[in-house]
Amino acid sequence: MENRKKADYRRNFYVFIALAVLTLVEIIIAINLANPAVPLLIIALIKAGLIAQFFMHIYRLWREEEHG
Amino acid sequence: MSAIADTVHEHRTHEESYEEGTKRNRLGLWLFCFSEIFLFGALLAARFYLWGNTRPALDQTLGLITTSVLLISSFFMAWSESAISSDDRKTSMRSLLITAGLGILFLVGVVGLEWGGELRPTDGVYGAIFYIMTGIHALHVLSGVILILINWNLMRKDHYSAEEHWGIEAAAVYWHYVDVVWVFFYPALYLIGQPVHL
Numbered sequence: 277m278e279n280r281k282k283a284d285y286r287r288n289f290y291v292f293i294a295l296a297v298l299t300l301v302e303i304i305i306a307i308n309l310a311n312p313a314v315p316l317l318i319i320a321l322i323k324a325g326l327i328a329q330f331f332m333h334i335y336r337l338w339r340e341e342e343h344g
Numbered sequence: 345m346s347a348i349a350d351t352v353h354e355h356r357t358h359e360e361s362y363e364e365g366t367k368r369n370r371l372g373l374w375l376f377c378f379s380e381i382f383l384f385g386a387l388l389a390a391r392f393y394l395w396g397n398t399r400p401a402l403d404q405t406l407g408l409i410t411t412s413v414l415l416i417s418s419f420f421m422a423w424s425e426s427a428i429s430s431d432d433r434k435t436s437m438r439s440l441l442i443t444a445g446l447g448i449l450f451l452v453g454v455v456g457l458e459w460g461g462e463l464r465p466t467d468g469v470y471g472a473i474f475y476i477m478t479g480i481h482a483l484h485v486l487s488g489v490i491l492i493l494i495n496w497n498l499m500r501k502d503h504y505s506a507e508e509h510w511g512i513e514a515a516a517v518y519w520h521y522v523d524v525v526w527v528f529f530y531p532a533l534y535l536i537g538q539p540v541h542l
Contacts, residue, residue: 284429
């Protein structure tokens, strides 16, 4: 259980860092591109995918997660 | 609240296992999230149709701060769920409170500060779209904070365990969903288009 806990915390932290970096990339793109709509929406989709997979655990809909 | 939880528990033990109930509840919650895509998708469509390649000149620093606050709150919500999965009740409860606090901070940033800026709801399509998008999202944040606090109270009364914590999972899925919505709203409101000073 302790190993799983550490793995969960580590994964959550990596996802959080990835989301923070992507947010910064969004700002850099918005500053530097004249029409940033498409790249910004693509990044938003990537961020939504990360949240759905790793924070919302969408896979639990078709796969049971082990407990303990 | 306790009476409701007891009734649900009684019903569950007679009718179905906790796992079966959770599976069904999970599908229901995701269908609810899916149905809300139409609401938020319509708001985004209205924004791109009415604003085109323009946007109101909003406070960029405030936008980034509120976005960061919501992102950090999502991290703590995930932490809370991971903690209860490992039977670490104390960490889970603490993370729930931090999440709720950050949610309130987000509301202060958007409703308290951004709404107090120069843009008014009566400023044509800019005001209308900005206030309806942030307003409906803020309502979801508020309901998420209430849901989190209800779960915190239930956990305080020993209602959850490592094996049985559907309430926490549901609050987490809802909270992250609210975050996903803001992931699309933030660039649509603050980053895409040429700023227009009203």
